[in-house]
Amino acid sequence: MGESRLRLVWIYPDLLSTYGDQGNALIVERRALMRGIEVERVDVRSDQPVPTSGDIYLIGGGEDRPQRLAAERLRRDPGLATAVGAGAALLAVCAGYQIIGTEFIDDLDQPEAGLGLLDVRSGRGAPGKRCVGEVLAEVDPALGLPVLSGFENHQGVTYVGPGAKPLARVTHGNGNGTGDGTEGAYAGRVIGTYMHGPVMSRNPALADLLLTWATGVPLTPLGDHWHEQLRSERLRTVRAAAAN
Numbered sequence: 001m002g003e004s005r006l007r008l009v010w011i012y013p014d015l016l017s018t019y020g021d022q023g024n025a026l027i028v029e030r031r032a033l034m035r036g037i038e039v040e041r042v043d044v045r046s047d048q049p050v051p052t053s054g055d056i057y058l059i060g061g062g063e064d065r066p067q068r069l070a071a072e073r074l075r076r077d078p079g080l081a082t083a084v085g086a087g088a089a090l091l092a093v094c095a096g097y098q099i100i101g102t103e104f105i106d107d108l109d110q111p112e113a114g115l116g117l118l119d120v121r122s123g124r125g126a127p128g129k130r131c132v133g134e135v136l137a138e139v140d141p142a143l144g145l146p147v148l149s150g151f152e153n154h155q156g157v158t159y160v161g162p163g164a165k166p167l168a169r170v171t172h173g174n175g176n177g178t179g180d181g182t183e184g185a186y187a188g189r190v191i192g193t194y195m196h197g198p199v200m201s202r203n204p205a206l207a208d209l210l211l212t213w214a215t216g217v218p219l220t221p222l223g224d225h226w227h228e229q230l231r232s233e234r235l236r237t238v239r240a241a242a243a244n
């Protein structure tokens, strides 16, 4: 992090921001400010270069065509790779998750190179079989996060390679959609997930994890518990639905 301000970069709000994923930027910003950390937020549209000096980068989900356009532009722009190489934190959701991997299948059914920032590769699920609905997943204990809850809607299925670890194991929903029970992936300070919600509104601990990585110091607890209430409500609802 720079001298006094945290630089938060939201990549391509014009192409990648389904299901309110832009909320992740608001939440990181807000949770930093509540700790007295000043934030400079940069929204990078797809015709602008990605700055290399960010501390935290966020990418959202998107439909298949905008996903291809975003990947084309990001492949030509070394900004994100430079920042991640220098230790910046990155959280990418759904289409963004597929783009930061090594490959995905685009809207023209062609394999499309990803950015190779995370060792995951995405294919497509069986025609007409989208992964849609609520997800609950237990996070890799190494990350020290509570159970994640979110919403998924994707056709892609993602395989985690040896250079990354699954972010979590689903207890409800599909996650990576490969049938192996994994959800998302991470390596170093790069996290990919299929969870919308936006994921940080349902799981503010994820925002705090990125803030801890970026600031290098433990954060003061905020004492907010509303999201835990939401999580137990979701748990009750999906369990009741499964029992019927």
Ligand code: GLN
Binding pocket: 018, 060, 061, 062, 063, 064, 067, 093, 094, 095, 096, 153, 154, 155, 156, 157
């Ligand atoms: N287009 C991608 C898929 O269907 C991602 C969708 C999303 O971001 N919600 O797999």
